[in-house]
Amino acid sequence: MDSGFQHFDQAISGDQTRLSDHARRSANQAIGFLMQQAVENADCISLAAGLVDEESLPVKIVREAVAELLSDAVSGRKLLQYGITPGPEPLRRVFRTNLARLEQRNDELRDLPLSQLVLTTGSQQLLSLVTQALFNPGDICLVAAPTYFVYIDVLQAAGAEIVPVTADADGMRPDSLAAALEQIQSEGKLDRVRLVYVVSDFDNPSGVSVSAERRPELLQIVQKYSLDRRIFLLEDCAYRELRYDGNAIPSIWSLDKTHETVILAQTFSKSFSPGIRVGMGVLPQCLVKAVTDLKGNEDFGSAHLNQHIVARAIRTGEYADHVRSVCESYRRKRDAMVAMVEREFSGLPGVSWFKPQGGMYVWMRLPDHIATGFTGPLFQRATQVDKVMYVPGELSYPADWVDRPHCEMRLSFGVQNIVGIEAGIRRLASAVRWVLDAPPPSVLQAESGR
Numbered sequence: 001m002d003s004g005f006q007h008f009d010q011a012i013s014g015d016q017t018r019l020s021d022h023a024r025r026s027a028n029q030a031i032g033f034l035m036q037q038a039v040e041n042a043d044c045i046s047l048a049a050g051l052v053d054e055e056s057l058p059v060k061i062v063r064e065a066v067a068e069l070l071s072d073a074v075s076g077r078k079l080l081q082y083g084i085t086p087g088p089e090p091l092r093r094v095f096r097t098n099l100a101r102l103e104q105r106n107d108e109l110r111d112l113p114l115s116q117l118v119l120t121t122g123s124q125q126l127l128s129l130v131t132q133a134l135f136n137p138g139d140i141c142l143v144a145a146p147t148y149f150v151y152i153d154v155l156q157a158a159g160a161e162i163v164p165v166t167a168d169a170d171g172m173r174p175d176s177l178a179a180a181l182e183q184i185q186s187e188g189k190l191d192r193v194r195l196v197y198v199v200s201d202f203d204n205p206s207g208v209s210v211s212a213e214r215r216p217e218l219l220q221i222v223q224k225y226s227l228d229r230r231i232f233l234l235e236d237c238a239y240r241e242l243r244y245d246g247n248a249i250p251s252i253w254s255l256d257k258t259h260e261t262v263i264l265a266q267t268f269s270k271s272f273s274p275g276i277r278v279g280m281g282v283l284p285q286c287l288v289k290a291v292t293d294l295k296g297n298e299d300f301g302s303a304h305l306n307q308h309i310v311a312r313a314i315r316t317g318e319y320a321d322h323v324r325s326v327c328e329s330y331r332r333k334r335d336a337m338v339a340m341v342e343r344e345f346s347g348l349p350g351v352s353w354f355k356p357q358g359g360m361y362v363w364m365r366l367p368d369h370i371a372t373g374f375t376g377p378l379f380q381r382a383t384q385v386d387k388v389m390y391v392p393g394e395l396s397y398p399a400d401w402v403d404r405p406h407c408e409m410r411l412s413f414g415v416q417n418i419v420g421i422e423a424g425i426r427r428l429a430s431a432v433r434w435v436l437d438a439p440p441p442s443v444l445q446a447e448s449g450r
């Protein structure tokens with residue numbers, strides 16, 4: 001980690017607080033910096049926030065669901081009571097049916113034991129529980145470079161060693177994954193590898209999906225290197241249902257016939273409502289007890305009423321209708337952002353971007369010498385003068401990775417409407433033009449020395 005820990009130590013020096021190693025490793029999270037920036041720059045158009053589109057949140061569906069679920073006092077009281085740690089079995093059956101629909105299976109996945117499904121508080125809780133279940137400090141996780149920055153923080157809190165694996169427009173590269181594992185094996189550290197983390201659809205931040213060809217290859221590589229100790233593949237499907245072009249691809253989990261290698265993390269945050277905080281994990285049998293025991297320590301069951309609200313929306317078909325209309329709205333916003341980026345940035349040298357087929361993000365790369373970080377001139381100019389905010393790309397790489405690029409940005413079309421997206425991109429282009437036109441630092445030094 002970088003100097004963040006010194007800052008944390010200073011904050012607690014002078015009192016008798018003795019925090020755990022886990023708490024110390026959790027200090028100075030990227031998400032914390034980002035929220036702070038959002039508060040300090042409240043007058044900016046935010047292309048940073050990963051929030052979902054306000055207009056499309058399902059107020060009517062939820063209002064009607066609550067009215068119906070609580071219309072009978074006796075059954076209503078049951079929903080306002082505690083549930084059970086993995087979530088009630090009838091609800092898990094509904095979520096399994098929904099998973100079968102996503103996997104285009106007409107057998108409702110009846111072979112998949114309900115005991116392997118765990119309902120969680122968003123999928124973030126599942127990512128955290130799985131990490132707690134598998135990692136001791138020094139254990140290794142391989143991730144795509146770049147990857148979901150909040151998961152980097154979870155891994156850092158666990159004391160994990162994070163190994164970045166090259167990704168391209170088809171997602172994590174199998175040859176790079178194999179080479180990284182080979183290298184780890186040659187160093188005698190293979191038994192410390194616990195997990196390969198893959199966001200298979202419309203990754204956050206890059207918008208890239210793992211191609212259908214690569215999915216079985218990644219799985220085979222992980223299985224090949226599972227020797228004395230099993231390596232798991234954590235497949236994070238947070239954006240899976242937000243597809244705007246092309247056909248749906250079966251998950252990596254569905255290719256793992258015995259379901260012993262892949263852990264599937266799914267959420268209703270992006271496709272329905274993040275405020276409801278309903279997520280789901282499908283676990284290899286051998287992890288079920290550990291993950292539910294750890295969840296028991298945290299909450300012995302996620303919000304019971306909310307799980308019923310989502311399950312009802314799935315049962316009535318309102319959920320599937322809602323996802324269709326959300327995708328329509330996001331498609332228009334994605335198109336507006338990409339069109340505006342093409343208009344404003346095509347003339348700028350060394351600037352490139354990726355048009356995603358789904359999800360919420362456009363990933364942009366600037367010339368290598370333009371640092372996009374919080375303290376760099378671009379972020380300062382963008383937030384102070386042009387009044388626009390983005391997520392610096394460097395947050396999406398392990399902080400101690402020497403090859404970490406510093407010239408990228410994540411631009412979200414999630415929360416802004418089309419007018420906001422267009423204005424935001426125009427402002428961002430103005431800031432980038434200003435930085436590109438600025439004299440190089442060497443000239444400035446020479447001038448100030450005169």
Ligand SMILES: Cc1ncc(COP(=O)(O)O)c(C=O)c1O
Nearest residue numbers: 122123124148204238267269279
């Ligand atoms: C890739 C990815 N995974 C997981 C999550 C966690 O979301 P939630 O806990 O709302 O399901 C997010 C949230 O932004 C995400 O981007």
